[in-house]
Structure formats: structure tokens, C-alpha cells
Amino acid sequence: TQLLEQSPQFLSIQEGENLTVYCNSSSVFSSLQWYRQEPGEGPVLLVTVVTGGEVKKLKRLTFQFGDARKDSSLHITAAQPGDTGLYLCAGRNRDDKIIFGKGTRLHILP
């Protein structure tokens, strides 16, 4: 079974700090996506990474896809309270099903 494991599960940091969350698998994915979900809402797509080693930036968020396409990371610079939410990674496995990690719940303290 292809799994996506996210770490840490929970993270609470002060505004202005930097942080990195991880999404790891023992399997190769053709692409990985990162979502952010806020309470009472559905996940919102942040980015899709496709090529091994790819780095994408979205303002203060930097996403990286591992060279072997088995893992990905999300780095946030100078975190702000508006970054608070549940961050999910997802990929389509070889059975053509989209699987999600259980997420990292991030809380930025003002």
C-alpha cells in the first residue's frame, strides 16, 4: 500500500519564525500536490510538483519535490497568523487513486 506520511503532525510557532513540514513515501509518485484546509472548508490547492528536484515558490512558501519523487517539503518563511491551517500533501498512486497524507496542523501564534 502506498502511503504518504506527513511530519510533524502538529506545529505551533511564533509569528515571524521559519518552519518546514515534510511529506514522505517509500513509493514513487508521478506528481505531488500540497493543499491548505481551514476549519469548515474544503482543501485549497497550493501547488503541484511534477519533476524530481523541482522547487516552486508561492510568496513566502517554498515547495520542493525530492529527486527520487518519493518525498516533498514545504518551507514557510516568516510565518504569519494567516498561515494557520491544516497542510495536506496528496499524490496519485499506481492504482490511479489519489491518496492524502493525514496532514500537518500548523498554528502561528501572534
Next chain:
Amino acid sequence: KAGVTQTPRYLIKTRGQQVTLSCSPISGHRSVSWYQQTPGQGLQFLFEYFSETQRNKGNFPGRFSGRQFSNSRSEMNVSTLELGDSALYLCASSFTSVGVDTQYFGPGTRLTVL
């Protein structure tokens, strides 16, 4: 374009009842997927429909079923509800570009089974 809409947003049912949830995808999207989200298990894939055909199915019992209409709108049905079916049910519509799916989620239907 309007986003993905789901109705109802909240639902309370009792054990043994059945429920039907509705999803209207973004205009032009032909693929609709359903997910169950719970605190313990996270987001779990239920099924995916494309052009009225079920393209893929997750590991859920047969009490969970779905369908898609010619206008791409989709419904999912859960029969003989159990307490453990309490969850947020999310629908996502998607399109494929350059071989990559891009999913857009609706706000979900919060189902509580008493």
C-alpha cells in the same frame, strides 16, 4: 467561474437511515471525486467518476455508492448509516492538463449520525 458546490452543508441523521449528498462541479470539469474526512483517518478516497462512469473506487463497504449525471453533477448515497459514518464528506472536481490532475474541492457536507 463558480466553484464546486455541495448540498446540504450540514446533515443530522440517525443510525439505520440513508442519506444522499449532492455535488455540482466547476463548469467544464468532467471528473468528480468523493472523499471522507475524519480526525482519525484523515482524507480517504471514496470514488471517482468521469463522464458518468465510475473510474475508481476506494476501500469502503457497499453501503457507500455514487453516480454521476450527464451534466457532470454527482451524488453519493450512504445506506444503513452507522455512527462511524459521521464525517466531513468532500467532493472535488478536476481537469487534467499536461498529464496532471488539478482538483478543486467543495466546502463539504458535515454528516452527523446519532
